Amino acid sequence: MKTKYTKVATLAFALITFESLTGEANAATHLVDFSQFAVPGGNWNSLTSTQNTNFPLIDSTGSNLGVTLTHNLSSDSNITGGWTAGxxxxxxxAAASDGFYSGTSAMITFAGLGIxxxxxxxxxxxxxxSGGGAFTSTSDIQVAGVFADSNRLGTSANGDDWNTKTDGVNNWLQWDGVASSGGEISISIDASSSGFTTxxxxxxxxxxxxxxxSSLLLCLGGLGFISLRRRRS
Known part of the structure; x- marks a missing residue:
């Protein structure tokens, strides 16, 4: 028969193992290609504008870890001359040469993310x-309400009044150390001097x-309490 001590020890091991495995599984990269005019090879998630609610994503190894994406951008655009850096x-x-565009405000939310x-x-x-319905837009782009930490070219551009032509055709924005909140991270794109978001x-x-x-300390505390009660009895 298992004692309370061994039951708590088993629970502690199970919790620690679960957290370790979950952490390893979710330490992954997800790549999202907005629009299917051109589809990149490899494990990219290429979306259409109608795939917009809790769309399941695979990671860069092809695994489905329960991460989903929701967005409210309504239209595809074949931006054949938008990206110049190759x-x-x-x-x-293929991922950067097409995209989605929408009205004055757009929101993209990743859900199911690990801590x-x-x-x-x-x-x-x-x-x-470039034709194909392309147009230049200027927007404020933020992640969790914050402008970017850096960009590919090392310029001062941080997503505040980001112009898709003068800033974006060979550059990207980067945020570091973004914490998930309730398993979610949201990206907002708000048009500033133009009526569109991209x-x-x-x-x-x-x-x-x-x-x-946390699980380790909790379970060790429980083990210590049970051990103390056993000695006193």
């Missing part, structure tokens, strides 16, 4: 001269995973 780092030309901090890189590029591609990567110290 395949560089995480960006695939921890994330790095987010985002392309919003459109030159307005998004081409996003990379979101979990960069830090908390150690399972």
């Amino acid at each position: 395949d560089v780092d995480w960006v695939a030309t 921890g901090n994330y790095s987010i890189r985002l392309v919003s590029a459109e030159d307005g001269d 998004i081409n591609a996003i990379e979101i990567t979990r960069t830090s995973v908390p150690e399972p110290t």
Whole structure:
């Protein structure tokens, strides 16, 4: 027969193992390609504008970890001349050369994220001269209400009045150390000097995973309490 002591010990091991495995599983990268005019190879999530509510995402290894994406951008755009830097780092030309656009305000929300901090890189590029319904837009782009920490080219651009042509055609915005709130991270795009918002591609990567110290301390405390009661009895 299992004693209370061994039951708590078993529970402690199970909790610690679960948190460790969950942390490892969610320490992943998700790549999102907005629009299917051009579809990149590899494990990109290429969306249509109608795939907009709790769309299940695979990570860069092809695994489904329960992460979903919801957005309210309404239209696809074939921005054939929007991105000029080619395949560089995480960006695939096919992902950055088309995108979604919408009205004066757009929201993109990742849900089902694990506890921890994330790095987010985002392309919003459109030159307005390429045809295919393309147009230049200027927007304020924020993650969790904050402008970007840096960008690919090391300029001062941080998403405040981000112009898809002068800022975006060969550049991306980057946020570091973004904490998920209730398993969610939201990106807002609000048109400033234009009436449209634009998004081409996003990379979101979990960069830090908390150690399972909370479960460990809780269970060790329970073990100590039971041990003390056993000695006194």
